[in-house]
Amino acid sequence: MKKIKAPTLEVAYEQAAKELGCSVTDLKYEVIQHPSSGIFGFFKKEAIIVASCKYPQSVSQTPSPVTTERHISAKVSKETSVPALERKEKEQPTVEEDEIVENFFSSEYYTEDEVYVVEEEVIVYDELARLIESQLKELMELSCFDIDVVEVDVRDNTALIFIDGEDAALLIGKEGYRYNALSYMLFNWLHTKYELFIKLEIAAFVTTQEEMIRNVLKPVIESVQQHGKGKTRFLDGILVQIALEQLREAFPDKYVAVKTSRDGKKFVVINDFNKK
Numbered sequence: 001m002k003k004i005k006a007p008t009l010e011v012a013y014e015q016a017a018k019e020l021g022c023s024v025t026d027l028k029y030e031v032i033q034h035p036s037s038g039i040f041g042f043f044k045k046e047a048i049i050v051a052s053c054k055y056p057q058s059v060s061q062t063p064s065p066v067t068t069e070r071h072i073s074a075k076v077s078k079e080t081s082v083p084a085l086e087r088k089e090k091e092q093p094t095v096e097e098d099e100i101v102e103n104f105f106s107s108e109y110y111t112e113d114e115v116y117v118v119e120e121e122v123i124v125y126d127e128l129a130r131l132i133e134s135q136l137k138e139l140m141e142l143s144c145f146d147i148d149v150v151e152v153d154v155r156d157n158t159a160l161i162f163i164d165g166e167d168a169a170l171l172i173g174k175e176g177y178r179y180n181a182l183s184y185m186l187f188n189w190l191h192t193k194y195e196l197f198i199k200l201e202i203a204a205f206v207t208t209q210e211e212m213i214r215n216v217l218k219p220v221i222e223s224v225q226q227h228g229k230g231k232t233r234f235l236d237g238i239l240v241q242i243a244l245e246q247l248r249e250a251f252p253d254k255y256v257a258v259k260t261s262r263d264g265k266k267f268v269v270i271n272d273f274n275k276k
Contacts, residue, residue, distance in 0.1 A: 001052040009047045016051035125154040158197045168203040180237040213242045229271035
């Protein structure tokens with residue numbers, strides 16, 4: 001079996017066929033890693049496959065190590081003493097050793113390689129997080145706010161952003177209007193450039209809002225449990241998303257969605273309509 005790396009899967013197939021001495025249609029292969037162009041040329045990945053020919057006997061007439069060993073063992077069994085035969089077996093690869101070689105690309109190997117690919121993804125995310133964090137720090141330094149903590153972590157296609165400092169409350173603004181504006185700006189930047197979603201925390205603003213909404217939703221949840229449906233009051237900004245997440249967690253088998261009134265105000269409804 002051959003492990004092949006190439007810029008694309010097509011090139012990998014052609015290279016494998018060339019090295020194994022068979023046609024592409026006679027290849028037996030498994031894709032270990034799909035190619036990726038990365039982000040603006042960074043974090044690019046090659047295609048990786050492991051391949052063998054479906055009909056290895058047509059490739060080479062050379063007997064396998066196991067066949068050769070059995071032939072030699074049969075030939076010397078009548079002519080060689082037991083000690084000499086034992087020395088001969090030590091000098092040649094055993095059946096078990098040959099099986100290890102043949103099974104080098106076994107399912108265990110794929111599992112390990114998949115783990116390697118996952119670790120590679122984590123490395124890519126870490127590098128992207130450092131890049132975003134550096135750019136955010138530059139943005140904060142250019143602003144009029146005294147912000148001395150900017151931390152970014154990227155996981156599961158989401159940028160987790162934490163900002164804190166002496167002017168954290170000012171950055172949030174009255175009723176969170178600056179927080180909403182900053183969240184909107186960061187989302188448009190990171191989703192357009194890196195295809196990332198965001199979760200922004202300034203000081204303990206989101207944590208406080210989550211606790212507040214949890215208390216607001218208690219009578220709504222009780223009403224839904226009794227009558228099977230319900231809705232929240234009108235909510236603004238980040239509160240809509242927080243309420244949506246908490247209600248979907250409370251009612252995973254119901255339809256939970258954000259609705260907009262005629263005058264543009266938002267609220268969350270819970271019912272059995274369009275239940276998944």
